[in-house]
Amino acid sequence: MHSSLPARTGTVRRKTHETDIDVAVDLDGTGAYRIETGIGFLDHMIEQFSRHSLIDVKLRVDGDLHVDQHHTVEDSAIALGEAISQALGEKRGITRYGHAYSPMDETLARVSLDISGRPYLVWRAGFSQPRLGEMDTELFEHWFHSVAQAAGITLHIELLYGQNNHHIVEAIYKGFARAMRSAVEIDPRKGDAVPSTKGMLGTGTLEV
Structure with missing residues (x-):
């Protein structure tokens, strides 16, 4: 934790007729996680996110999986x-921008993002099968869309x-x-300045 900044943690309780969710994050963590969504493959992917971003994530979801996976996937991403x-x-002192080329055997993905306060997703990816494990592959795009909207991220995948x-x-x-690991890092050259010429970055606004 950077001593000049307050703890960068967040906790959310989200309860609807469709899902009951508790989530806690620490941006200055070590990649520790405890993920329980009820969808094994989604658990695995959020664990990968936590481990490789070094953001600690605790996420518990009790969702209406007897209906389908949509509400659990969407609401977990929103929370x-x-x-x-x-x-x-x-967002004082953050690097703000991040990008990564991510290879896995024959696959190469590119992710670029801006913690801009302007939520937007560009998704240029697809799958040749409808499910991975028990998870519907069409829901991955929706998960990233929901995360980007709730976090205020411009996200290109x-x-x-x-x-x-x-x-x-x-x-x-x-x-x-x-x-995300790059974008949320504190840039020592910025001190506690907000990385915007407008002097603020807020969800849903139009800062540049």
Whole structure:
């Protein structure tokens, strides 16, 4: 933890008729995690995000999986994004931008992001099978869209090439993790300045 800055942690409780979620994050962690979404493959991917971003994540979801996976996937991403946004606070001193090329065997993914306060997702990736484990592959794009919206991130995800569906999604999550690790890092040259000429960065606003 940087002594000149407050603790960069966030906790969110989200309870609806469809899901009951508790999440806690520490941006200055070591990549420790405890993930329980009820969807094994999603647990594995969020664990990869935590480990490679060094953001500690505790996430518990009790969702209506007897209906389908949509609400659990969407709401877990919203809650995680909200916790990250809370932990970032005014975003003082952060690097703000991050990018990563993420190879996994025959697959290469590229992730670029800006903690801008302007949530946006560009998704240029696809899968050749409808499920991985028990998870619907169409929901991965939705997960990233929900995280970007809740955290206020401009997020570009591209599959440059790849064939194995497991490798594709894991490369994307690891690339997202490495890009986030760079973006949330404190830049010692910035002190506690907000990285914007407007002097503020807030979710849903139009700062540059």
